[in-house]
Amino acid sequence: MTAKVMLVDDHPIVRRGYRALLEACGGIAVVAEAGAPLAAMQAGRHGSIDVAVLDLRLPGAGGLRLCRRLRRYHPQLRVLIFSAQSDFVTVRAARAAGAHAFLDKRAPAEALADAVLAVVRGDASMAHDAITALHVGQQPLTERERLIVRRLAAGEGTKEIAIALAISPKTVSNHLCAAREKLQVGSLAEVIRYGVDHAASPAGGWA
Structure with missing residues (x-):
C-alpha cells in the first residue's frame, strides 16, 4: 500500500526537496502540499491523506496549533512533526498537541521516509537516532x-x-x-x- 503524504512547510523549495526525497524511496506519494495552516486544514479534508508532515515554524498559528486542529477535525490523519526544534520541551508540546511522532531535521536524509512509513504502520519502535520518542518517561509536575x-x-x-x-x-x-x-x-x-x-x-x- 502506498502511503499518501501532505507536506506542510512555508518554503516551496524545501517542500520540493522533501517531495523528491520521499517519492524516490518508493511506497510513498506526496498528494498535497501547504505553506500555511489554513491551506493545510483545507487539504486535510481529503480523507485520502495518511500522514501530514509538519514543520513547527509556520506563519500565523504555527505548527503546534495546526497539529491540534488537524487532530481535532481530521482524526483519521496521522501527524509527523519534522523540525530542527527538537528539545525536550518542544517534543513534549508536540505530544500534547496530538502528534504521532517527532523527527529531528538533523537526522539522516533517509530517516524521513522511514519515519513516515513507521507512522503509517503505527510502529513506535523507531531507532533513537532517527526519531525522538514521544512517550518519554518523566516525573509529573505537582x-x-x-x-x-x-x-x-x-x-x-x-x-x-x-x-x-x-x-x-x-x-x-x-x-x-x-x-x-x-x-x-x-x-x-x-x-x-x-x-x-x-x-x-x-x-x-x-x-
Whole structure:
C-alpha cells in the first residue's frame, strides 16, 4: 500500500526537496502540499491523506496549533512533526498537541521516509537516532508547580506570583527549579515556552 503524504512547510523549495526525497524511496506519494495552516486544514479534508508532515515554524498559528486542529477535525490523519526544534520541551508540546511522532531535521536524509512509513504502520519502535520518542518517561509536575509555570508563562514575575499565592519569592524559585529538573530543560526560558505551549492544551497534556 502506498502511503499518501501532505507536506506542510512555508518554503516551496524545501517542500520540493522533501517531495523528491520521499517519492524516490518508493511506497510513498506526496498528494498535497501547504505553506500555511489554513491551506493545510483545507487539504486535510481529503480523507485520502495518511500522514501530514509538519514543520513547527509556520506563519500565523504555527505548527503546534495546526497539529491540534488537524487532530481535532481530521482524526483519521496521522501527524509527523519534522523540525530542527527538537528539545525536550518542544517534543513534549508536540505530544500534547496530538502528534504521532517527532523527527529531528538533523537526522539522516533517509530517516524521513522511514519515519513516515513507521507512522503509517503505527510502529513506535523507531531507532533513537532517527526519531525522538514521544512517550518519554518523566516525573509529573505537582499542582503547585503547574500553577506557577502557568502564571510565569502568562507574564507574571516571581514577586507577583509569590504575592498571589501567599508564599515567598524563594519558594517560587524553588518550585521553578524543581519544574526545570522534571522537564529536563536547561533554562527558565524553556520552562516558560513549556507553559505557553500547554496553556491551550487539555489539562491532560501537562506533564
